[in-house]
Amino acid sequence: MTPVATKILMDKELMHKKELENSQAAILNVLEDHKQESEKILKKKAIDEAILASIGDGLVVVDKEGQITYVNQSFEKMLGWSSKEVLGKRIVAVVPREDEKGEVVPFNERILNRVLRGEVVVADLTNPFYYIRKDKTRFPSSSIVTSIVLEGEIIGVVETFRDITKEKEIDKAKTEFVSLASHQLRTPLSTINWYTEMLLTGDVGKLNAEQEKYLNEVYRGNQRMVGLVNALLSVSRMDLGTFIFEPEPTDIPLLVRSVLDEQMQHIIQKDITVFPALGTNIPLIQVDPKLLRMVVQNLLSNAIKYTPEKGKIEMSLTLTNQKKCLLFTISDTGYGIPKNQQHKIFKKLFRADNVREKDTEGTGLGLYIAKAIIDNSGGKIWFESPASNYTEGEENAGTTFYVELPCKLLEKNK
């Protein structure tokens, strides 16, 4: 090899070496960057985990099979289970859920499960449920359940829940207060009632026509107040769960007839025609007569109140569903219920705009009470009202209310 050739070879080797060194440095740099990046990610993950773990509400994540994959510290604290004890176990086995009456909510009805199946579930806060702790005690809970979606697919569910013992206590105290206040209100109302009554009957001297007229207004106003207090008491009993149902075999045509007689004066005053088709061969039916009476009173007085003069009210009682059910209908030619407000009609204290404008009497409690009674009697209540969305001054084709009750005592009686 010539000295020149040797020189060229050495230069090449040197170049190679240099390139190699450069590559090594570059790789080391990449590795260094990667290490830093990993550290950052790990730190971020630790922070995320710390955040999840520290959320004040209980938090549980389950996979598609309903197995627990994560619980936070609040979950551990609220339910008494440690993370280690529950990971990989089925949520329904670890945390049973009960309703108010202490009945376990079946697996399929658990919100968690319904969300996993893709249903959209809105929590119903008026119907609270209870979670059972490790030590078998329970607490009322409110929860929000949402599905975890990855690349368009549900891969699990995350639930956050809260102990609402305090809120429930406050709600109960509020309801008890209403109940107590209503009882107290009845005493002065009775005083006004009875003194006015004695004046009106002429027990303490004859009144002139104008005095009598004024006093009648006082008496009627007071009667309305009594009605309102009674309605408030019924609602507070329902909310407290102390409403007592005492079903007995009841002659419903007779009951409807007597409610009709009771309100006849108002019907005559408004020159309304009533067509009662109260059926023949209607058997005695197992219901609480006092409560059913309240329902019929509410529906009839609404029909009278919200039907203009010279209107019509039709009532019918028929056996339906192969005589398994009794259907009561009451139709009027009244103002109807605006379409855009129909979904609120059974809500507590709700009154539709059109009737609020026409008639200031009414509490917005009647239909709420009626629905609660019928629901609790195993029946159904619904209505049809062809009214369009309410615009001022508009009249329409009336409303029909339907009440369906199961006939538990179909045979024998009568």
Place this chain on the structure above:
Amino acid sequence: MKRTSKKSRTILVLEDEQSLLGVIKAKLEKEGIRVLTSRSVEKAFSADLKKSKSGGVTLSSVKTALKHVEDLEQVDAIWLDHNLVGEENGLDFVTKFKRNGGHWSKIPIFVVSNTADPDLVKTYIRLGVNKYYVKAENRLDTIVADIHSSLSHA
């Protein structure tokens, strides 16, 4: 309202509200009934009854009501409120009253109260009272007419 009997009847009224006591007494006397009143059971059983103009007496506590009844030659009926002045209520009165047996247990008792709790109503009926009225939901003349007719059948 027609008088069912010429013989003067006496009713013991236990009611803690002065204003209500006043109107009940006025109405009953209007119907020719002698009225004894008390605002507590304790007073009803003592001689501390309020005599009204027509010789009637009113009571508002259970203790006085019971004491007084012992002294009375004849009470034809009892008008009883549930809430009364003092520790004892209408239930205590009925319990003590019925315990005495004999003539007492036959005296009709009409509970007139604003407490409409179904359990309470049932307890009163079980103890043997004749009827339970919710004040705010009944006319005074209806209750008085009912009492009248039950006395005329006695």
